[in-house]
Amino acid sequence: MGLLSSVNITFFRVGFLAFLAFACLKDVNIILSNASFLMFTKAMNLPALVMPSYSAQLGLFAVVFSLMALQDFIPLLERNTTYxxxxxxxxxxxxxxxxxxxxCVSGNLFLHNNAVVIYGACEIWINFLIFTALRDEKNERFKVANRVVLEDEPEVLEPLTEQEGAELDARAEELGSSSDEE
Structure with a gap:
């Protein structure tokens, strides 16, 4: 199992969402005022979201992020790859x-801000990694389930004599003619 297996990436996503939930409860400005976050904001020409540290909505966001992490954590413990x-x-x-x-829609400031776009980009990246890892693991499971087991050494076949070949041809003609009659 490689470093970027679907299990490892999903654990990373659970940790990422748990960190976001913690940051919402502790102080959301540790994310919003991060230098990398502000650099992406300027590079993508997005309006910066400014929130007070103790906004009432942050509790709801913490619950949503926690439930999203739990939604992946439980099936992950059960190894539910179908899910x-x-x-x-x-x-x-x-x-x-x-x-x-x-x-793209700059008129809608509810969605056109740095927090929504950067969080969405992180989710796209993480879910794309999970998707490709799941596809590779599914292909590997298919190969293992459908492989043909060969003996250690292939059987050496002796060439047929003319008489044996003629007998096989006669049998094939008999079988072909009997199936045509039915």
Whole structure:
């Protein structure tokens, strides 16, 4: 199992969401005033979101991020790959649509801000990594399940004599003619 397995990347996503929930409860400005975050804001020409440290909405965001982390953590403990194979592509599409809409439509300031676009880009990146890892693991499982086991040494076949070849041809003709009669 490689470093970028679907399990490891999903654990990273759970940790990422848990950190966001903690930051919402502790002080959201540790994220919003981060130098890298502000650099992306300027580079993408987005308005910067300014929030007080003790806003009432931050508690709700902390609960939402915690539930999203828990939503991935429980199936991860059960090794439920079917769940992840079905939900990750839907999640990837949803975050791509929201992020593209938030970035392109500058009139809607609810979605056109640095927090929504950068969070959406992080989710797209993480879910794309999970998606590709799941696809590779599914291909590996298919190869293992459908491989043909060969003997150690292939069987050496002796060439047929003319008489044996003629006998096989006669049998094939008999079988062909009997199946035509039915």
């Amino acid at each position: 992840f194979e079905s939900i990750v592509s839907l999640r990837l599409f949803f975050f791509f649509a929201i992020t593209a809409y938030g970035y």
